[in-house]
Amino acid sequence: MLRLILFYLPMGASALLASLTHVIISGVLARSPHPDLTISGYALALSLSFILEQAIAPLRQTSAKYVKDQHSFREMVRMIVTIVGIIALFNALIAWTPLGRLLFHYVFGAQDSLLDATVNAYQILMFVNVFSAARSLYQGIIIQHLLTKWMTIGILIRLFVMGLMSWAMVTWNLTNDSRYGAMLFLAGMAIESAVACFEGHYLARRLPDKLPSHPIRRWKPDIFPFYMPLLYGSIVSIVIAPATNAAMNHSLDPIQAIAAFAVASNLAGLIAGFASFLHQAVLNFHEEQPRHVLALTTALSIISTALVAFLAWSPLGHIVLEKGLGIHGELLRNCTTILGVLIIRSAFYPWIDYLNGLAMYHGVNKTIAYSKFGNVILSVTILFLLVDYNPGLNGLIAGITSSVVVVFELSLSIYLFSKAVQRQTLHTIEAAL
Structure with missing residues (x-):
């Protein structure tokens, strides 16, 4: 360990x-x-x-x-x-x-x-x-x-x-x-x-x-197929940021919505960034120490959740936001409310990166791209449904969307990964026969 x-x-x-x-x-x-x-x-x-x-x-x-x-x-x-x-x-x-x-x-x-x-x-x-x-x-x-x-x-x-x-x-x-x-x-x-x-x-x-x-012969047939699904997943994810800003621009208070979500999302993203290399831990240690990698993922999930909850719900966390970042008044209230919703994203994000590592380890990278596609489609759908039915949510529109979608992406990733590994195992057995 x-x-x-x-x-x-x-x-x-x-x-x-x-x-x-x-x-x-x-x-x-x-x-x-x-x-x-x-x-x-x-x-x-x-x-x-x-x-x-x-x-x-x-x-x-x-x-x-x-x-x-x-x-x-x-x-x-x-x-x-x-x-x-x-x-x-x-x-x-x-x-x-x-x-x-x-x-x-x-x-x-x-x-x-x-x-x-x-x-x-x-x-x-x-x-x-x-x-x-x-x-x-x-x-x-x-x-x-x-x-x-x-x-x-x-x-x-x-x-x-x-x-x-x-x-x-x-x-x-x-x-x-x-x-x-x-x-x-x-x-x-x-x-x-x-x-x-x-x-x-x-x-x-x-x-x-x-x-x-x-057995690597040439990069096109042997390395490029691993790289391309990762590329697709990265490119597709670009859509989310402009879609989020476009949705909040149609809320009742777009300036406050964009500012509050930007601060809250950046803080939650900074904390989540520490878990963004879990896929590398899986690639290098899963074969020898699968339980330890699982324990590390669990620990990072708990720590990320606790830190975001500290900022969102504790008086000391509010003081940190006020004194450290200079956030006051309505912006502070909106920011902490959004952080409270983003606790869900903080809890599930490490598990998505862990599962992406498993997909890379088993060579079924297409599941990563497919789950990202699903993420983007659901994100855009929820964003514009919330704007249409309740624009008064303001920055919470993006916060709710982000937290709902991360649960969906993890669920979809688990399903696609398990199916891909089953097919891979079946092909291996058939080839052996």
């Missing part, structure tokens, strides 16, 4: 520390003479970068599962180069042709006054995906070797360098341009990627040339 805890804690800590990145950047851009313009331009450019990041994120899980020898490492690199090449082509079109201005104006709703700041920031952020892909490749190898302390080391060095850069920018008045925020983010990603590459490359060189027990 101690090995599992020492494996998991650095990953959970890195997820929590990563959230400080945006706090540092916001602190720099907020000192601009025109903070609304610089922050908005950077935020819009970053939103598109995050959408493309959905194609990069599953590479870490794919690397952790498949890179076991030199041959599979080379095939993984070929797949990543292909994916990053396609993204780079799209990025170049957005950053350096009129297509970018059209996309940000008509799809993201940027005003004419914001377009220059947004495109300028994106011309820098377009390189983030390259460093993110390299980080994912080598962090997968690091995770497979159970050396997750390097993930925490990487994020700590990243934050330290970003802190120094932000101090220098503020001292030299380099704040009045969205590109400074993009430079900070790119520098942070490059630093973290460099740390992962440093340790990951050392580990990769020690891999055997070809393991007979690891």
Whole structure:
């Protein structure tokens, strides 16, 4: 159990520390003479970068599962180069042709006054995906070797360098341009990627040339089918955030609704982020220590639920929100009410990630994509039903939807996973006969 805890804690800590990145950047851009313009331009450019990041994120899980020898490492690199090449082509079109201005104006709703700041920031952020892909490749190898302390080391060095850069920018008045925020983010990603590459490359060189027990021939038939369902699930989930904002914009008090849910959801998401690596615990420890992985999932579910309940229902939690975040009055009341509903999401989210890990372990990743599809369909349905029948719920519209859907997604995941494993077992028996 101690090995599992020492494996998991650095990953959970890195997820929590990563959230400080945006706090540092916001602190720099907020000192601009025109903070609304610089922050908005950077935020819009970053939103598109995050959408493309959905194609990069599953590479870490794919690397952790498949890179076991030199041959599979080379095939993984070929797949990543292909994916990053396609993204780079799209990025170049957005950053350096009129297509970018059209996309940000008509799809993201940027005003004419914001377009220059947004495109300028994106011309820098377009390189983030390259460093993110390299980080994912080598962090997968690091995770497979159970050396997750390097993930925490990487994020700590990243934050330290970003802190120094932000101090220098503020001292030299380099704040009045969205590109400074993009430079900070790119520098942070490059630093973290460099740390992962440093340790990951050392580990990769020690891999055997070809393991007979690891039948990877080419990336297209052997690795890509694992990656694609994870990609579909990530892309589909993008729909939920704009659908949620659109629904709350039709509530009786949209400004209060969006603000209260944003605060409550970010707090609950920060707490849930510590459980977002449970799938890696399953991939690396389920075979040897299934009960310990189950115990870890149970513990994280209980801790997440308790922390959100503390913020939502205890007087001390309310003081934390007031003094720490400066939330008062009606916003505080609405925020704590939504947090009370999000307790359900906090309790069930770790189990979804645990089940996703089991799906990856058994190679039935399609169940993850299908459950995400179900999540999105039900989310959109409930959001607009609540807006239509009771718009006075305001921020609770999103809170109720989020909590109901997480129970549904877990139930659907359990059903789809059990069916997929049954079919897999049946095929194995038939092949043996």
